[in-house]
Amino acid sequence: MMTRIAVPPTVTATTTSATARRRRNRPKNSPTRPTDSNQYTGIEESGEAPFVPTYDASGNQTLIRTSTGIWTVAYNAANRATSFTSRDGATVVECGYDYQGRRFMKKVTVNGTVASHERYLYTAIC
Structure with a gap:
């Protein structure tokens, strides 16, 4: 139908x-x-020191500023962000991707202790 x-x-x-x-x-x-x-x-931004982002050879932004701070980002060969490390190194966010480029895993480590580990499952809609 x-x-x-x-x-x-x-x-x-x-x-x-x-x-x-x-x-x-x-x-x-x-x-x-x-x-x-x-x-x-x-x-x-007004009242703040200027932030200067950095980029890798593929054009991916490797130093980013978010509302939670400044992070260093690592990318895989498919240009997907695989890890985010806080400026002080205390927090690391790791991401995994499946063969279709969908994120299937996100793990947050704070001071060497896993704070959360999420896995995502995709199902087909017929």
Whole structure:
């Protein structure tokens, strides 16, 4: 049995074009504008020291800043993040992926003790 769904015509959001226009008008290689390879050279927020991300030879960001701190990231040959290590080295998050690139495991280690170890199971929907 096939169900037909009416799809509305595509709508282009004006905010996207406004954002693109603002990015285009920033000076090339400024801290808030990506380079031609879509990599930022620095990220600044008011009242904070500038954060300078680093990248590996494949273009993966290896030093990231999140709401939980600054992390070093390691990638596998398929360019998937396999481990995140906090700046002080106390917390390590490891990820495993299946042959389809889906994450099947996430293990969080804090001060050498496993804090959580999650495994994910994917099932086929027929």
